[in-house]
Amino acid sequence: xxxxxxxxxxxTVTTTCLALVAFVGAAQGVGKIDPAxxxxxxxxTPERRAAAIPRDLVIDGRGYxxxxxxxxxxxxxxxxxxxxxxxxxxxxxxxxxxxTAPSISGMDPSANATIGSSxxxxxxxxxxxxxxSVTFRVQxxxxxxxxxxxxxxxxxxxxxxxxxxxxxxxAWQVVAKDSAAKGGxxxxxxxxxxxxxxxxxxxxxxxxxxxxxxxxxxxxxxAAGRLYFEMLDKRRGTWSGYVCSGTVATDATSGRSVILxxxxxxxDDASKAFARNVLFIPDQTDTNxxxxxxxxxxxxxxxxxxxxxxVDVNYTATTFPNNNAWDYAFYVVSDTGAHTAGxxxxxxxxxxxxxxxxxxxxSAPAHDATNTTDFTTALGYSYSEDPNFxxxxxxxxxxxxxxxxWLPSCGLTGGSSGGPWVQPLSGGSGPIISVNSWGYTNSxxxxxxxFYGTSTSCVFSAAKGVSFxxxxxxxxxxxxxxxxx
Numbered sequence: 001x002x003x004x005x006x007x008x009x010x011x012t013v014t015t016t017c018l019a020l021v022a023f024v025g026a027a028q029g030v031g032k033i034d035p036a037x038x039x040x041x042x043x044x045t046p047e048r049r050a051a052a053i054p055r056d057l058v059i060d061g062r063g064y065x066x067x068x069x070x071x072x073x074x075x076x077x078x079x080x081x082x083x084x085x086x087x088x089x090x091x092x093x094x095x096x097x098x099x100t101a102p103s104i105s106g107m108d109p110s111a112n113a114t115i116g117s118s119x120x121x122x123x124x125x126x127x128x129x130x131x132x133s134v135t136f137r138v139q140x141x142x143x144x145x146x147x148x149x150x151x152x153x154x155x156x157x158x159x160x161x162x163x164x165x166x167x168x169x170x171a172w173q174v175v176a177k178d179s180a181a182k183g184g185x186x187x188x189x190x191x192x193x194x195x196x197x198x199x200x201x202x203x204x205x206x207x208x209x210x211x212x213x214x215x216x217x218x219x220x221x222x223a224a225g226r227l228y229f230e231m232l233d234k235r236r237g238t239w240s241g242y243v244c245s246g247t248v249a250t251d252a253t254s255g256r257s258v259i260l261x262x263x264x265x266x267x268d269d270a271s272k273a274f275a276r277n278v279l280f281i282p283d284q285t286d287t288n289x290x291x292x293x294x295x296x297x298x299x300x301x302x303x304x305x306x307x308x309x310x311v312d313v314n315y316t317a318t319t320f321p322n323n324n325a326w327d328y329a330f331y332v333v334s335d336t337g338a339h340t341a342g343x344x345x346x347x348x349x350x351x352x353x354x355x356x357x358x359x360x361x362x363s364a365p366a367h368d369a370t371n372t373t374d375f376t377t378a379l380g381y382s383y384s385e386d387p388n389f390x391x392x393x394x395x396x397x398x399x400x401x402x403x404x405x406w407l408p409s410c411g412l413t414g415g416s417s418g419g420p421w422v423q424p425l426s427g428g429s430g431p432i433i434s435v436n437s438w439g440y441t442n443s444x445x446x447x448x449x450x451f452y453g454t455s456t457s458c459v460f461s462a463a464k465g466v467s468f469x470x471x472x473x474x475x476x477x478x479x480x481x482x483x484x485x
Contacts, residue, residue: 034337036473037305041340043277044228046294052228052241054383054414055265057320060084060441061152065320068414070383074441078270078319083441101185102127102176106157109172109194116207117198118163120409120444121148123174126156130179134158138172150174153443154399161210161409161444165196208394210444211411214285214379218428221389223248223355224420225282226292226381227261227331229275231268232476239276239475243292245380245419246280246331247432250357253464255335257351259306260360260460261418262435262449263329266309266479269319273476278331280304282355284381285389288343292386302342304351306331308471309479310463312455316481320438325403327437327449328456330463358420361431362457365423367396367405373424376405378446380419380436382412390416392446396423399447405434410446412436421448458484 033041056068057077064081066074074083106124109115125134134150136158150158171191178184198207214221224247230239244265251258259280267274281296281303288298296303308331315326335350347354366373376396381389392410399406405421412419421434434448451457462482471480 032337033340034305034334036307037338037340040277040279040305041296041303044279044294048241049228049292049294052243055231055242055244055262055417056383056414057264057417057438058441059154059321059438061154063321065438066441068441070414099180099185100128100178101187102131102178104174104176104187104189107172107174107189107192109192111192112194114195114197115165116196117165118161118208118210118409119165120159120161120208120210121150121172122157122159122408123150124155124157125174125176127176127178127185129184131156131158132177132179132184134177135175136160136172137175138162138170140166140168140170151443153440153445157443159408159443159445161411163210165198167196167198170194170196208409209392210409211382211390211392211413213385214389214391216428219356219358220247220379220420220422220425220428220430221285222283223357224379224381224389225280225355226284226387226415227259227265227418228277228279228281228292229265230277231275232271232273234271234273242275243381243383243415244417245415245436247420248282248352248355248357249330249432249460250359251352251460251464256464256468257304257333257335257357258460258463259331259333259351260420260432260435261329261331262437263311263315263323263327264320264437265418266329266331267311267316269316269323271476272316274309274479276475276478278306278309280306280331280333280351282351284387287387289387296340297342299342300344301347301354302340304333305338306333307338307468307478308332308466310459310466311479311481312459313481313483314455324400324438324447325449325454328435328451328454328459330460332463332466332468334468358422358429359431360451360456360460361423361433362451364452365396365405365433367398369395376407376421376423376433377425377430378407378410378412378416378419378421378436378448380412380416383415384413386415393425396421399445404437404447404449406445406447408445410439411444412446455482455484458482 108122246261422430
């Protein structure tokens, strides 16, 4: 069991499938609104909501983790290493006699491929002197050439997400320049022909969607919502407000509802403390207001106040990005006393009854498939698009040594962390297989933790079983840490 701060209370709970270390949470009171919940509703003044920022975790080219603020500033997370402005180490000038141009491989789309109206173009570029610049050139039917500067990602893969393609024959090439002396050396590939079909294709299940508003409604929109919470900055001894996304999960229990989200939206692995003053606003995209504001009454179903969170002990034992494999967690909401009403009539106190829910899948999902089965949709409340519910969609692969699932073109912005990955998504519903977790500092893409073959189902069982009374109160202690077999 991981060593914890001396200020945290330990209470062990044994079940048939796990051992729990539980600490936290206000006991449930009586009355229409529990006093602890009312304190949360009162806490989120317009000023505090306006000051809250996305809980957006990213990794730079050296493998260091950062919290990316809404203005793009990178704040070290769990370390003191300053961020690189480019996300990569500055290239060093090569020797005077270096006459070798950069090596270019792995062009995607490959020759004769078919894409949809949007696509993330990729190429791997390497050079011993360091790569100075990479440009992707695109043209239709021999027409005007358009040039786009590519951003470097992991493993020297350069990418550009492009939209607005029209049907027909297109071609593209890569131009790469190194950092050698006397102006450097340049490589230029041959033109690679590809086709565009906006009626289908582009990744198997349909066009690749990088970041668009979800307008199809359905169970996923009703069950998903925005999370507000505060986390401790141990260096300053202060609490700061953040925003994430979450989804009401189908739990088949009585007396509580369970919200699925990312662990970094529940527990601060740098300060070793749980979030406090947690507020959940489901279906906020249908608000009568202009965005997120103090008034839960102008949101369709109002707001709920979770009592405590549940995370895997492995997430708490280290810091981002070393704990990415366990970046899943749950908030537990009482079916009584935790709700303040919205504008819809007849909405009860039980969260899952009011919003509906989506089932979690712990079976192996499709990935890296040659057909449409791995087409995956990730959704969330991006901070920059308040109050709109946003999504990205494409074929799913793996990254980080196969530890995480990966959507390489996903452009969801901060605030979407913890939002659901659904595969397959049909009629606005489907099984959740992961959540929005992390990205890179200077390239598109979203990673998600695996539910299959991990402790996710065990942690979910704990969220359904830990008693409210077993959770002692105290800021930073409001949660249960689960040790699974």
